[in-house]
Amino acid sequence: MCSCHLGNVEGNDFEDLELPFCFATASTTSTSTATTEKFSSAHIFEKVSPAIVFIHTSTATGSGVLVEGGYVVTNAHVVWPFNAVRVVFPDGTDYREVPVIGWDLLVDLAVLGPISTPVEPVPMLDGENISIGSEVYLIGYPGEVEAYPKTTMTRGILSRLREWESVGITFFQTDAAITGGQSGGALVSDMGDVIGISGFSFRKEFGLAASSADLLPRVRQLIAGRDPSGLGKRQFDMEGGSLRYRLTPRNYGDAYIINEPPGTAIEIEFSGGNDVSFQIVDSYGDTQADVETSSFSFVTRGYGPLFLIPQQISRETSLAASHRLVQFDDPDRGKEIRVGQILHGNIDFPTDIDYYYLDLARDETVEIVAMSILADTQITVWGYRGETLEVWLRDENSGGGLFGLDARVVFKAPHTGEYILGVASRWEPPSGYVLTVEQASPTARLTSMTSWVTINTPVNVREGPGTNYAVIGTAAAGAWYEITGRSPGLGDWWQISIGDRTGWVYGPLVTATNSENVQVVAPPDG
Structure with a gap:
């Protein structure tokens, strides 16, 4: 970057x-x-x-x-x-x-x-x-x-x-x-x-x-060996790596590269921590495995790198593999951006989310835009007061651009402090982008807040709104998920987004925020 x-x-x-x-x-x-x-x-x-x-x-x-x-x-x-x-x-x-x-x-x-x-x-x-x-x-x-x-x-x-x-x-x-x-x-x-x-x-x-x-x-x-994009070296290191890694919740969304020929049997094991889930995707973003167990084995089906991406890590855990994994160190994650600054970043691998930190004063209003010709950009803004999630905004296509797919968020800070900006793309990588943060016009319309649930106690995530539906996973206490719908009738179940799919959680076991206008979603056939 x-x-x-x-x-x-x-x-x-x-x-x-x-x-x-x-x-x-x-x-x-x-x-x-x-x-x-x-x-x-x-x-x-x-x-x-x-x-x-x-x-x-x-x-x-x-x-x-x-x-x-x-x-x-x-x-x-x-x-x-x-x-x-x-x-x-x-x-x-x-x-x-x-x-x-x-x-x-x-x-x-x-x-x-x-x-x-x-x-x-x-x-x-x-x-x-x-x-x-x-x-x-x-x-x-x-x-x-x-x-x-x-x-x-x-x-x-x-x-x-x-x-x-x-x-x-x-x-x-x-x-x-x-x-x-x-x-x-x-x-x-x-x-x-x-x-x-x-x-x-x-x-x-x-x-x-x-x-x-x-x-x-x-x-x-x-x-001439120069870098017109300003992105620096972005090639993957396909050699070396390690059979073991120590993971913490900060490794959520990281990429561990698997580069083995077709027909190679790979074994993956997590130990020392519960509530671990991960995806394995190819370079086009096609899911090869979506796993919530502590151990897993599979056979590579084609040439080219695969990416093991932790989706949920509740506490420190060990990752062990039968073949070497190469951890990708994403240079766009964890950088600071200031109002008035322009940064160049890149979506380096499928499901990549780049995180930036932005300091704002209370009531400061900013316009954040992510521009790209290779990415259908998405901007998310999170803000915490202590340990409590207070702000969650998201936009995909409000920023115009060459194809009308640039993302734009106009945001007024409710308190002085640090906010997190996430940049992602719906298209497969590589996807270079330009990220800008400017003082917003006084007449700019604020982006609406996202609806979400905070998990109060460990809860099952089900295929539909009821205990008659199969359990597809669990949500850990303290985690939060975007709400995508509510159940018909009493509306006591929330449909939530979990990675690239949806599931349902029971309303009394979670706390819903900004949920007044959530639309009713028809349940799947049970």
Whole structure:
């Protein structure tokens, strides 16, 4: 995480760097001007496609663009979380273990290489002056399952430009389809210029490609060994680790990486503490196990890292495993943020929640915003008076942003003290974001308080509102959970959120807060 100015990365930021290549003309800018002669689609494909590579990891495939110096530009999410990947050219030339030399997780950018190849690289050119309605092409490897696939070309039109002003990135919006595997490929103008790197589609309605003109300075900085995102090193250490860890309640939500080949039998055991639960998820956030027992065994089903994530730890306990686990030290957790400060953070693994501490005076009103192009951000604010939870606010999509998915909370502190800000995402990592805290406008509308229960005594959590429903877990005394509904009739059962699922607790055994307007939820079939 880095505290930095919200400004653009410009070409003249790198005049002191001795780089192995330069895409610029004799001008002082970092990009050339696109040509004006139009070509047939067949000519464009023949010109560009030899430099579009197929990228393969043990969990996914994608595309990349060969640029000068033997480097390959692609999306960060194509190669995450691996430090080396397989690269295949259209002529079948196969490069194994090509290193990922730099990541910019804020703008979904990665650089691989260098590769020694006779293939002619393509320049990244400025196409932001191209007229809306112009034809554009996507060249890459969408939906490929072959080991040595052929390059694909798709045609569309330039629909509009979208600006992510927070970090100075322009996106080309096109109706040309971006599907799985196309990410990291080239967006090409009708003049045969690579004007963007295709990133993702939004709700399957349109595709977006980041402008070459804005990415190029960041590419050059990554090649020079610098960090344009301000996030620091975020690669996972897949080696080393330990067979044992000592856990406390502060390790809630931490990630312990399992990196074993398919078919490996893994045994996990917790000892010394009750009320331990944990999840095991893959890099896409798919749950491999959701466990509330003290011991558990499973067999890995595929390649790629798995993440063991403690969901509940009531007191100090020991974690032991049959194979080494690598604890990920999240640099975004436990940092302080001040009013007027801007921080860059990253959702590093599935279910990751980053915690920040904010000191406020009584009645001080602030606006907190989390902005991202890779995350459907969520902000939560907690505040305690002594040991009692007094404040709980949450927002997902009130902050606008490029897709209208940024989170925004306006909050008035009820007392002087320290408050906790949590930032999470509904999308899988990596998800870089920008977090800001500013004094709120006097006319800003306050975010409504969340409804929650505090557990008074250890209580069963059931599938439905009644003792005739199966017990799915227990809630420890002193814990608190968000209320998501109430039972029909007497309304003496509360539906609560437990991780990625819901359960029911009996009302007389808990204390409900801000529960007056909770909606009735129909119980499941019993």
